Amino acid sequence: MxxxxxxxxxxxxxxxxxxxxxxxxxxxxxxxxxxxxxxxxxxxxxxxxxxxxxxxxxxxxxxxLERHRALWMYLETKTDIYSKPLKLLHVAPEDMFFKRFEKEPNIEYYPADILPYLYRKGTKYLDLLSPDIPDNTFDVIICNHVFAYIEDDKTAMHNVYKMLKPGGWGILQVALDPTKAVTHEDLTITDPKERERIFGLNDHVRLYGLDYADKLKEAGFDVLIDDYTAEFSDEEIFKYGFWKGDPFYVVSKK
Known part of the structure; x- marks a missing residue:
């Protein structure tokens, strides 16, 4: 969306x-x-x-876009999100997922964002730096392309971890440069054009590297890096309009 x-x-x-x-x-x-x-x-x-x-x-x-279509198929084929009762937190809720999740009878759906008016009616206010939600609330958390907007992403990741129930799981995607070992962050860069040149969007404050998994682990998560698109042929990649080599970061909490 x-x-x-x-x-x-x-x-x-x-x-x-x-x-x-x-x-x-x-x-x-x-x-x-x-x-x-x-x-x-x-x-x-x-x-x-x-x-x-x-x-x-x-x-x-x-x-x-590519990431939405890949996630749609991943949820259907690789997870149990549609097969058992669960409470789902969806941060920055993409429209196509919102429409489906709110209709699924097994899902207690909680769409939320710090700017809820940008999303569909029913989206709730949520600040990941100070969430007014008890710990261990959600069975599943989906939070895609959010952390790059938040200066204190370490606190945001830890708060997502706290809101997840033990035994729960989540998918936490970010814009990531697979050629970089280390995340590039410079909070002194405030000019929108310079941010866009360096980080990809003018309101991003960093571009993640391959150390993203380590950041999630530091927040408390167990992390599975699942290169889902590697299971598809080049013809299928074109057919479904995926990015090739854009793995899912699937987290869980013991």
Whole structure:
């Protein structure tokens, strides 16, 4: 799901309303070479994601990106999230997941964010630096592409750990550069253009490296790095519009 800012940027870029542009793109990319796992729509290919000009990236029906489609399939095929009663915390709740999770009869769904008005109605306020939620509350926590926005990510990770029940699990994704061993962070960089150049987005404060797993472990988690996309052929990678080599960081709490 695109953020409000990204949608605004795209609207400025094309100077036409987003829904009209989406309708045009659905016609432009009509076909059956790719399929979106999130909405089951088919296209000849996914549209480029204009902000970063990535090809085969953006579903112009449900607005999923690569990471959303991979996570959708991962949850269905690799987890028990839809098969037993559980309480789920979903931080920064992406729209396509919100719609599904709130309808699943086995899930007690708790969508939350520090800026809840940016998300669907029903999203609750939650500050990961000072959450007003008891420890050991949730069976599952999904928190994707959030920590890079938070200066004190160490505290945020530890608070996520505390909110997770013993025996619970979570998926905690971040923007990560697999060519870097160490996370690059410099809180003195405040200029938006410089942040975008160095960290990828103008409101990010770091770009994680391969030491991300160690950071999660320091917060208390057991960590499984699951390179899910390695199970797919190049043809399947194109068909579903995945990033290849973007593993899932699956955490658990003893």
């Amino acid at each position: 695109l953020t409000t800012k990204q949608k605004a940027d795209l609207g400025i870029l094309f100077k036409i309303p987003n829904e009209i542009r989406l309708a045009y793109l659905r016609l432009k990319f009509a076909g059956d070479k790719v399929i979106c796992p999130c909405c089951q729509s088919t296209f000849r290919e996914f549209a480029p994601f204009s902000i970063w000009k990535k090809p085969n990236s953006w579903c112009v029906q449900c607005e999923s």
